[in-house]
Amino acid sequence: MHRKPVLAIVGRPNVGKSTLFNRLIGQRVAIVEDTPGVTRDRLYGEGEWLGQPFVVIDTGGILFSEDDPLIEQVRVQAQVAMHEADCILFLVDARDGLTPADEEVADLLRKGNKPTLLLVNKADNPQQWESQRAEFFALGLGEPIPISSIHGHNIAEALERAFEHLQAQPAPTSDEESTEEPIKIAIVGRPNVGKSSLLNAILGEPRAIVSEIAGTTRDTLDTPFTWKGQPVILIDTAGIKRPGKVQRSLEYYAQMRAERAMQRADVAVVVIDATEGITHNDRRIAQLAANAGRALVWAVNKWDLKEPPDGNLQQNTPLKKDFARLIQQEVKWLDYVPFVFISALAGAGIEPLLDTCMAVADFHCMRVGTGELNRLMQEWLYERPYTRKGKSLKIYYATMASVRPPTIVLFVNDPEIVHFSYLRYLENQLRRRYEYTGAPIRWVVRAAHEEQEK
Secondary structure, X not given: OEOOOEEEEEOOOOOOHHHHHHHHHOOOOOOOOOOOOOOOOOEXXXXXXXXXXXXXXXXXXXXXXXXXXXXXXXXXXXXXXXXHOOEEEEEEEOOOOOOHHHHHHHHHHXXXXXXXXXXXXXXXXXXXXXXXXXXXXXXXXXXXXXXXXXXXXXXXXXXXXXXXHHHOOOOOEOOOOOOOOOEEEEEEOOOOOOXXXXXXXXXXXXXXXXXXXXXXXXXXXXXXXXXXXXXXXXXXXXXXXXXXXXXXXXXXXXXXXXXXXXXXXXXXXXXXXXXXXXXXXXHHHHHHHHHOOXXXXXXXXXXXXXXXXXXXXXXXXXXXXXXXXXXXXXXXXXXXXXXXXXXXXXXXOHHHHHHXXXXXXXXXXXXXXXXXXXXXXXXHHHHOOOEEOOEEOOEEEEEEEEXXXXXXXXXXXXXXXXXXXXXXXXXXXXXXXXXXXXXXXXXXXXXXXXXXXO
């Protein structure tokens, strides 16, 4: 099967790469703001040209003259994206004209020996463009194409030229096509608990930028990979702050996107800092994931700072048991969530974490048959009859209406008398019978038909 061709957008900061990315994929995914360096990581999206699908990568702006270690990492990100790409879209800015930074990026691209298109953004004035055209020829990357990312001017011509380059290359193929549906795992947590370090440890490459500056990751990043034969999509998200702490528009949209990413995942890995214990914001994030119906796993990061690893970080030591017990006391309603102790920087505990994610994803979509469920409900109601407001509860029928999350609908004589504490009792019984580790269980209580009740 032919894999989709990959286009990478590269260039110095604030030339309009994210606007072009959004234009090519036809939706607003990359954050766009007039602040240099807003996009720091690689963003992946899918577009289509004349019925042909393609993958496009948005990268952080490349700068060469600054000593900021973050700028250095952005450069590495762009180089990795260029390595992955089949064709590179090098974006420069007509309004700024040719800059020394553009010339340095062009030098890097010429050494890379990949098909490259030179796109001159914000070239909205035809008369001005004619006088500038020769200037951009000096980069030695062929004929410059004037475009406007924001207005869509000449984007079709740029894609046509890109596909001409792609068709001139041997078509890459993959050996086999996986028909299995990928499991989506979102890495969530408050800022600076080690989410990006964890993503890098899982993938074994510098996929996301890691910095001691809180809030480095601003976009949600989807990365496909395979774990023990199972296709997985890993979603890295911006750190979710307390509501009062979200001040700037950029932070607000990044956080909104992180919460949306959580909603489309199967499993939410809630990363907490072992040296700080659980905070109010950690609890809030876990509750957001549970409310969204996601399966959950606690990833206790930096555990090597609390306890020497001694070979296997997953040994069940007394300190780990105490830590887990304290967390469960803080969030009693999430006592079904498993703990995995990791060190993202050291790459320790990654295999147990992914194995746990695979297991809870299975529980998240595990269905109990209607006949068995009805038999169990009658058995548990008989063991613990329930009366409220002078009325005894009767359960006429139970069915697991859906999974992801498992959702049980109870048809009863009077929904008004069913207290959440009794649903909690039924849930505990169900969890003792079936292993629903990490999976939230939802309950819907409805009135039975009046004639059936009689």
